Amino acid sequence: MVTKEDFIERVEKWSAKLGVEYKEIHFRQMKTKWASCSTRGRLTFDPDILTRNLDFQDKSIVHELLHFRYHNHGKMFKQILSTYLSEGID
Numbered sequence: 001m002v003t004k005e006d007f008i009e010r011v012e013k014w015s016a017k018l019g020v021e022y023k024e025i026h027f028r029q030m031k032t033k034w035a036s037c038s039t040r041g042r043l044t045f046d047p048d049i050l051t052r053n054l055d056f057q058d059k060s061i062v063h064e065l066l067h068f069r070y071h072n073h074g075k076m077f078k079q080i081l082s083t084y085l086s087e088g089i090d
């Protein structure tokens with residue numbers, strides 16, 4: 001379990017590493033997914049993600065941040081996602 005502050009710090013670290021900017025971050029209970037992003041730069045995460053392990057959190061964070069660059073789940077998206085995740089942030 002991490003705090004919202006810890007989680008947001010992690011998102012900031014990743015956004016710096018990816019060179020992707022976001023405007024706002026929100027927490028809201030979601031039924032079918034863990035996170036979403038809007039074209040206006042707003043990230044939303046289900047607060048339950050705070051209870052998941054860091055690998056899971058990273059997967060979700062990098063996934064959403066990369067959508068600001070790639071608006072699909074294509075080959076390029078998947079390749080870059082897995083490259084960044086294998087590098088890690090810590």
Ligand SMILES: [Zn+2]
Nearest residue numbers: 063067072073
């Ligand atoms: Zn996606």
